[in-house]
Amino acid sequence: MPTHTFVLNGEQVSVDVADDVRVLWVLRDVLGVTGPKYGCGLEVCRACTCHLNGKAFHPCSVQIKDIQPTDEITTIEGLPATVGADLHPMQEAWLDVDVAQCGYCQPGQIMTAVALVKAKGGALDDADFDAIRNVCRCGTYHRIREAINQGAANM
Amino acid sequence: MTATRRFNPDVSRRKFLGWAVASSTLVVAASLVPASEADASILSPPEPSDLFDLTDLLTDATLPTSLLVTVTVHPDGTVAYALPRAEVGQGLTTAVAMIIADEMDAPIDSVQVTLSDARSDLLWNQLTGGSNSVHSLYTPLRTAAAVARKRLVAAAAAQWNVSPDSLSTRDGIVSGGGRTATYGSLATAAAATQTATESVTLKDDAAQAVIGVAQGRVDALEAVTGRKQFAMDLQVPNALPTMVHRAPRLNAKVLTVANIAAVRAMPGVTDVGIVSTGVAVRAQTFGQCIDAVRALQVTWTGGTVNGESDATVLAKLKKAELPLLVPKVPLLTKTVEGSFTFYFRSNSPLETNCAIADVRPDSAEVWAAMKSPVITKQDIVGKLGLPGNKVTVHVVEGGGSFGRHLFSDAVYEAVEASKLFGKPVKLMWHRTDDFRHGRTHPMATSRVRATVLGAEVLTYEQRHTSVATDFTHGIGELITAAAARFPILGPLGFSEAVFTLTQNVSYNYGVTDQLLNETFTVNDFHTGSMRNIYSPDVRTAQELITDQIAKVMGKDPLAFRLAFLKDARLKAVLTKLGQVGNWGRAMPAGTAQGIAVHSEYKSRVGALVEIDCRPATVNRVVADGVTGPRVTKVVIVVDAGRTINPEGLEAQMQGGAMDGIAQTLTSSLHLVNGIFEEGSWDNYYYTRQWNVPPEVQVVIMPNTTSTPGGAGELGCGVTQAAVACAYARATGTMPTTFPINHNQPLGFTPLPTVPPIPQSPTDGLAHTF
Ligand code: FES
Ligand code: FES
Numbered sequence: 001m002p003t004h005t006f007v008l009n010g011e012q013v014s015v016d017v018a019d020d021v022r023v024l025w026v027l028r029d030v031l032g033v034t035g036p037k038y039g040c041g042l043e044v045c046r047a048c049t050c051h052l053n054g055k056a057f058h059p060c061s062v063q064i065k066d067i068q069p070t071d072e073i074t075t076i077e078g079l080p081a082t083v084g085a086d087l088h089p090m091q092e093a094w095l096d097v098d099v100a101q102c103g104y105c106q107p108g109q110i111m112t113a114v115a116l117v118k119a120k121g122g123a124l125d126d127a128d129f130d131a132i133r134n135v136c137r138c139g140t141y142h143r144i145r146e147a148i149n150q151g152a153a154n155m
Numbered sequence: 156m157t158a159t160r161r162f163n164p165d166v167s168r169r170k171f172l173g174w175a176v177a178s179s180t181l182v183v184a185a186s187l188v189p190a191s192e193a194d195a196s197i198l199s200p201p202e203p204s205d206l207f208d209l210t211d212l213l214t215d216a217t218l219p220t221s222l223l224v225t226v227t228v229h230p231d232g233t234v235a236y237a238l239p240r241a242e243v244g245q246g247l248t249t250a251v252a253m254i255i256a257d258e259m260d261a262p263i264d265s266v267q268v269t270l271s272d273a274r275s276d277l278l279w280n281q282l283t284g285g286s287n288s289v290h291s292l293y294t295p296l297r298t299a300a301a302v303a304r305k306r307l308v309a310a311a312a313a314q315w316n317v318s319p320d321s322l323s324t325r326d327g328i329v330s331g332g333g334r335t336a337t338y339g340s341l342a343t344a345a346a347a348t349q350t351a352t353e354s355v356t357l358k359d360d361a362a363q364a365v366i367g368v369a370q371g372r373v374d375a376l377e378a379v380t381g382r383k384q385f386a387m388d389l390q391v392p393n394a395l396p397t398m399v400h401r402a403p404r405l406n407a408k409v410l411t412v413a414n415i416a417a418v419r420a421m422p423g424v425t426d427v428g429i430v431s432t433g434v435a436v437r438a439q440t441f442g443q444c445i446d447a448v449r450a451l452q453v454t455w456t457g458g459t460v461n462g463e464s465d466a467t468v469l470a471k472l473k474k475a476e477l478p479l480l481v482p483k484v485p486l487l488t489k490t491v492e493g494s495f496t497f498y499f500r501s502n503s504p505l506e507t508n509c510a511i512a513d514v515r516p517d518s519a520e521v522w523a524a525m526k527s528p529v530i531t532k533q534d535i536v537g538k539l540g541l542p543g544n545k546v547t548v549h550v551v552e553g554g555g556s557f558g559r560h561l562f563s564d565a566v567y568e569a570v571e572a573s574k575l576f577g578k579p580v581k582l583m584w585h586r587t588d589d590f591r592h593g594r595t596h597p598m599a600t601s602r603v604r605a606t607v608l609g610a611e612v613l614t615y616e617q618r619h620t621s622v623a624t625d626f627t628h629g630i631g632e633l634i635t636a637a638a639a640r641f642p643i644l645g646p647l648g649f650s651e652a653v654f655t656l657t658q659n660v661s662y663n664y665g666v667t668d669q670l671l672n673e674t675f676t677v678n679d680f681h682t683g684s685m686r687n688i689y690s691p692d693v694r695t696a697q698e699l700i701t702d703q704i705a706k707v708m709g710k711d712p713l714a715f716r717l718a719f720l721k722d723a724r725l726k727a728v729l730t731k732l733g734q735v736g737n738w739g740r741a742m743p744a745g746t747a748q749g750i751a752v753h754s755e756y757k758s759r760v761g762a763l764v765e766i767d768c769r770p771a772t773v774n775r776v777v778a779d780g781v782t783g784p785r786v787t788k789v790v791i792v793v794d795a796g797r798t799i800n801p802e803g804l805e806a807q808m809q810g811g812a813m814d815g816i817a818q819t820l821t822s823s824l825h826l827v828n829g830i831f832e833e834g835s836w837d838n839y840y841y842t843r844q845w846n847v848p849p850e851v852q853v854v855i856m857p858n859t860t861s862t863p864g865g866a867g868e869l870g871c872g873v874t875q876a877a878v879a880c881a882y883a884r885a886t887g888t889m890p891t892t893f894p895i896n897h898n899q900p901l902g903f904t905p906l907p908t909v910p911p912i913p914q915s916p917t918d919g920l921a922h923t924f
Contacts, residue, residue, distance in 0.1 A: 017440070018422050022915050025440035029396055034388035035381025037554070039505045040586040041445065041915045043922070044779075044836045047505060052923060061919030076381035087380070094379045098371040098802055101810055102244025103378030104505045104554030110379060115924055130777075130845040135836045137505040137555045138244045139813025140806070141847040 005069040008033070009078025015064070023059035023067060024048045027075060035076035035107045039135065046134035049108035049115075050075045056115035076107035079114065090114050093151030101138035109134050109144055117152040124148055170354045171294070173302035174223070175347035181228040181306055182346070183353070185298035187291065224292065226255060226299045228307070232327060232339030234261055237271035240292075241283040241526045242374075243504070243556035244810075245867045246803035249373045250289050251296060253799055257365035258300035258358055260324040261338060268373065273528035273548035283526040284561055284684070289799060289863045290757060294357075301355035303345075310345035311336050360797070360861055367858070369802040374552070386509050386523050386551045387583055394511050394579035395425060397572055398444035400434040400451045401588050403908035404458030404829040405680065409434060413452035421447050426576040432592075435572040437580055442915070445585065449910040459679045461829040465598075465897075468622065468675075468826060469496060472600045475674040476620045479604045484613050491703045492604040497692045497893045498823040499622075499831065500596040501839055502685035506554025507589040512569035513579035518545040523566045524553025531563040535570055557814070558684035559594055562625070585912040587834035595824060595831075596685035597622035601696035605664060607707050612719070615664035615700075618672070619693055624650055624684065625677040658693050661752060662701065662719040669693070686814055690755060691872030692893070695819070698751040698876040699889055712880070713738050713750055724859055725752050728761040728792045735854050736763030736790035745769035746787075749881025753873040756865025759794040759856075762812070762877035764848075768885040777845045779837040781821050781902050783895070784885070786848045786878055789816075794856035796864035804866050805853040811870020812851060813842040818871070819878040819890075821846065823897045827905075834906035834913070840896075 001016045008031065015030050024041070027033040027050075036059060039047030043061035050059050051074040052067075059073075067073070079088045087095075090110050100106045112134050116124060129145050136144065173185040227235045234255060242248045252266040274281060304324060311329040312319040314336070322331035327338045377383035402408075409429050418436065419427045423443030427436050436447040510523035519539055525531050525548070532548040539546070553560055569582035584593065599621035606613045626649040654671040671689070705715035713733050720726050729752055732738070738748060745768050752761040765788040775782040791808045798804055821840035824831040833839040875893075883889040892898060906913050 018443075020917075021423075021440055021442045022917075025396075025442040028387075029440040029442075032390060034384070037385075037506070038387070038441070038583070039507075040836060041441075042586065042835050042837075042913060043916050043919055045505065045586070052920075055923040057923045058919045061916035061922075063917050066917075066920055076379075080380075091379045095371065095375050098375060098806070100244075100372060100375055100378035101246070101806055102504070102506070102553060102555045103374065103383045104244075104385060106378050107381040119924060126849055129847075132844040133780075135505060135841065135843065136813075137503070137557070137841060139810035139842060141813060141842065141844055142809050142851040143806070145844075145847070 004064045004067060006067045007070070007072040009074055010081055017064055019065035020063050023062045023064055023073070026064050027059060033075050033077060037104055037107060039105070046112060047105050047108040049111040049134065051111060051115060054118070056112055076111060079111070088114065089154035090151035092154065093147040096150060097143045097147040099140050099143040099147050101140055105134060105136045109136065113148045113151060117148065117155055123152045170356060171298040171301070173298045173353050173355060175302060175306055175351055175353050176225065177347050177350045179343065180230060180346050181303060181342045182225060183299045183302040183306065184223040184225045185295045185302065186223060187295050224295045224299055226303055228303055228338055228342040228345070230339050230342045232265055232337055234259065234266045235269070236266070237269050239271045239274060239277050239281040240288045241524060241550060241553060241556065241560060242270060243524060243553035243560060246372060246800065246806065247288050249370060249803055250799045251292065252373050253365045253370055254293060254296045255300045257363050258297040259304045261327045263365060263370065265327055270550040270552065272550065273532040275529060275532060275543055277529055281527070281529045287756070287865055290865055293862050297357050298355060301357055302353045305353060305355055306345040307338050307341045310341045314344065366799050367801070370800050371802060383552065385506055385554050386511060387581060389511060389522055389551065391511050391513060391522065391579055391581070394513065394581040395437050395439060396441040396444050397435055397437040397569070397580040397582040398441065398448050398585060399430065399432055399568060399588070400436065400448040400453060401592050401911045402433060402455045402458060403911065404455065405460050405592065407455035407458035410454040410456060414450070418447050418450050421450060426578065428572070428575045430568060430571045430575060432568055435568070435575065437572070437576055437578065441583060445912060445915065448912055449914060458829050463826060463829055465498065465826050468598055471674045472598065472620045472622070475672050476600060476602055477618045477670050477672050479602060479616050479618060484606045485608060487608065488613060489607045489707055490604060491607060491700055491707055493696065493700050493703070493889060493891060495601045495696045495891050495893065497599045497601070498897045499598045499826060500685060500818060500823055501590050501593060501833065502557045502559045502596060502683060503589045503593050504553065504555025504557060504559055507584040507586055508565035508593060509583040510563070510565040510569040511579065511581050512566070512573040514539065514570055514573040517541070519570065520547045520549070521566055521570060522549045522551050523563060524556065524560045525550050525563050525566065526556060526560040527563070531566055534567065538567070538570065539574065557686045562594060562683055587906055587912045590824065590833045590839050591831045592681060594681045594683040597624050597680065597682040599692055601692055603696050603700045605700055605704055607704055610708060612662070612664040612704060613666065615660055615667045617669040617693065617696065619654070619669065619689060620672045620674065622675045622680055622682060623673045623677045624688060625682045626650065626653065627677065654689055657755060658689055659754070660697065661721065661725060661754060662716070663721055664719070686811065686871040687868040690753065691815070691818060691875045694751065694753050694872045695876040695879050695893065698880055699883060702880050702883060703889065711739065716750070716752065720752070722754060722759070724759045724794050725754055725761070728752060728759045728794050728856060731854060731856065732761040732763050732790060732792040735792065735852065738763060745885055747881050747885035749877045749879070749884060751873050751876035751880055753869070753876070755869065757796050757860065758864030758866060758869055760869045760873045761792045762873040763790045764788060764874065764877045764881045766878060766881040766885050768882065775845070779903070780843055780845055781840040781896060782845060783820055784882060785846065786816050788850040789848050789874060790852045790854070791870055791874070792854045792856060793866070793869065794859050795866050796860035797858045797862055798855055799863050801855050804855060807866045808853045808870040809851055811868065812874040813847070814871040815874025816846060816878055817842045817894070818875045819882065819894055821894050821896060823894050825901065830908055832901065832905040838903045838905070
């Protein structure tokens with residue numbers, strides 16, 4: 001079985017797994033990193049959202065063979081360390097607004113929010129919010145909008 | 156911070172009985188139905204639902220078993236309670252921690268609420284449904300907490316040789332005469348050596364310092380850090396990923412599998428075998444399960460609804476509709492009527508059906524989100540033929556439910572697969588299966604006819620006809636058990652009982668008459684409740700007709716409702732709603748407001764929405780999404796009797812509003828030849844950000860009762876109805892098909908049914924941002 005090496009949450013990891021296994025299953029089933037959730041495996045729901053070299057990506061739709069040894073994958077578990085704190089400002093905002101209901105979508109929502117705010121360089125407007133595709137079946141969308149701009153202000 | 160409280164029981168106040176349970180640390184208990192509340196009024200025969208509703212039935216059903224809730228105070232100061240309910244996002248663990256903390260004068264973060272394993276002794280008392288949990292647990296939890304506090308104070312008093320009356324409690328500390336002791340330090344001394352009853356009085360409502368104050372969820376930190384564990388996140392040794400290859404038609408059974416050996420030899424695959432719902436595969440990763448499921452070549456029997464489609468089901472519903480009686484009404488009477496269709500909807504949460512099972516020759520253990528774990532355990536015991544004490548059923552927090560986890564479909568599959576393979580399994584449904592084979596809200600029609608003479612409504616009749624709703628998850632057992640005392644079981648059994656206990660006419664509409672009929676059986680489709688059973692649809696039909704009646708009388712919808720509402724709490728809610736929502740403000744053509752009210756679970760709620768149906772909005776283009784009319788504002792006013800956690804209540808209303816919007820405007824399943832077309836969140840149009848109203852406001856009314864009502868399902872139906880009313884006013888046409896887009900051309904290409912699930916994409920790196 002091929003060995004795949006990459007940087008996960010700041011640490012070099014190696015896994016023996018077939019080339020075509022999607023990164024989501026490498027993280028969850030092989031490495032036991034369960035923050036990224038399965039909601040569809042179709043790059044639709046965005047519950048699995050993580051960062052690849054600082055940009056949002058959907059590990060359910062990337063094969064492990066396409067990840068290079070120098071690639072840095074950040075899951076929700078590694079997000080605070082990217083800012084050298086116990087919590088990322090976006091997580092703080094999520095707590096302050098008390099966004100989560102069941103919480104299942106929230107790691108993906110937070111990872112998406114951080115990437116969008118970084119890409120935009122600041123707060124999002126209504127059109128930006130409207131373009132977020134992450135599903136929240138508990139319907140926390142309104143608090144997500146509130147939390148994103150509160151988090152953006154502190155990023 | 157809780158206020159300091161003197162230990163000074165007021166003898167004139169009502170006493171509640173609890174127990175101190177013999178143990179090495181302080182353990183206290185209270186009956187789920189406190190003795191002092193078990194008076195004759197609870198046993199009185201059923202009234203129409205506005206007097207006696209499902210909440211009462213669910214609460215009353217706890218009487219025969221008379222069970223205990225047990226709270227433990229540990230020497231480290233933690234207060235532990237194993238909640239016999241599910242937590243699926245509704246905020247119950249937070250509310251329960253608040254109730255205990257308040258009555259005990261303990262810091263909320265010292266209270267640790269876990270979910271109880273299935274306890275067979277609890278029977279139907281471990282059912283989470285009907286928005287009943289807080290209502291039924293409120294007094295028992297407070298009683299137990301009060302006993303704990305009393306024992307801790309008594310222990311301090313004994314150590315200090317003072318009267319308990321001279322001591323006070325605050326933030327987990329007993330103090331008096333310059334001395335203090337933490338609850339933890341007193342826990343052993345306060346423990347009972349023999350189990351004995353303790354009589355206590357409960358705090359005055361006015362003295363409550365935690366209840367009623369906004370509190371963030373107790374599991375919020377875990378949720379935002381990814382540490383919150385759902386069933387599939389648990390690491391049970393050797394429980395490998397497992398999936399099921401399912402049929403191309405509902406309930407078809409496997410005839411043949413051509414290539415079991417070849418699939419068993421695929422990379423990562425450990426086991427392949429036939430189970431009752433299809434062919435199960437177990438592999439090192441779920442990705443390899445997907446590959447194996449797709450590779451299997453299976454032939455099937457026909458299934459239970461082969462050949463059925465939306466149109467054929469609708470025809471059967473129409474045929475089953477009970478006739479409206481032609482009322483004897485005076486000349487000049489005007490008739491207002493409508494016939495409404497509500498298509499199938501999926502109650503799929505974001506976490507698909509899933510469960511871990513470890514079945515051994517002499518024992519079994521399962522882990523899953525379950526709302527009726529006792530029934531589940533009974534079924535597992537029956538299926539495996541094991542003694543009850545060899546089956547352990549762990550309730551795990553769920554990634555949403557909306558009614559889905561009243562049934563333990565994935566648990567039974569996992570048990571079957573684990574038994575077949577002789578190995579532990581971590582079984583998960585694919586998203587596509589979850590939409591197609593998962594539980595649905597049954598398709599239904601509602602016919603309404605009202606007669607109006609001058610400024611009076613003489614009659615109101617409603618005939619609700621539904622594909623049979625599955626109640627075999629415990630509410631059924633509950634009603635059977637209560638049937639002797641509730642002579643309401645007609646030919647439809649549970650369904651009719653639930654309909655009668657939940658549905659009402661909010662308005663003074665003269666002679667009213669609401670009836671239910673069903674078609675198909677619960678074995679034909681996979682049905683269940685979905686953030687309520689009948690209310691959202693019945694309510695939507697009733698509110699649309701109410702607007703029509705108001706129109707016939709030439710009255711404003713809000714003024715009409717205020718004049719005709721029966722209930723003072725609803726009137727107060729509606730008055731507030733009109734003010735806060737700025738009812739009647741001038742709006743451009745193609746946009747409008749809509750208003751609706753609802754009462755259920757001892758609570759009252761109203762919604763005012765604004766909708767934009769102008770072409771520029773309706774024709775917005777979102778790739779793989781549905782736009783259409785957009786709700787631009789939602790205001791909800793809620794009177795939940797006594798509010799435990801305003802922040803949690805607001806969250807439930809906000810979430811319910813998103814469901815209501817989806818159910819009126821966008822989300823449904825399309826049945827074609829015995830299977831649903833939808834297989835992805837880009838097919839099943841639940842509310843997405845581009846459908847979310849920019850403005851959402853929730854107003855909580857001051858407390859109106861001393862006990863809390865239900866809230867989990869309250870916001871959904873009322874918003875569904877208000878959006879429908881707003882759409883009717885904005886377009887000038889009363890909608891009769893829900894969701895309104897159901898019969899428009901499909902906005903997606905259906906995924907194939909063979910193979911049953913799609914492969915995951917591989918081009919994700921092209922979409923980073
Ligand atoms: S699981 Fe990756 S987008 Fe849904
Ligand atoms: S919080 Fe439950 S799915 Fe978003």
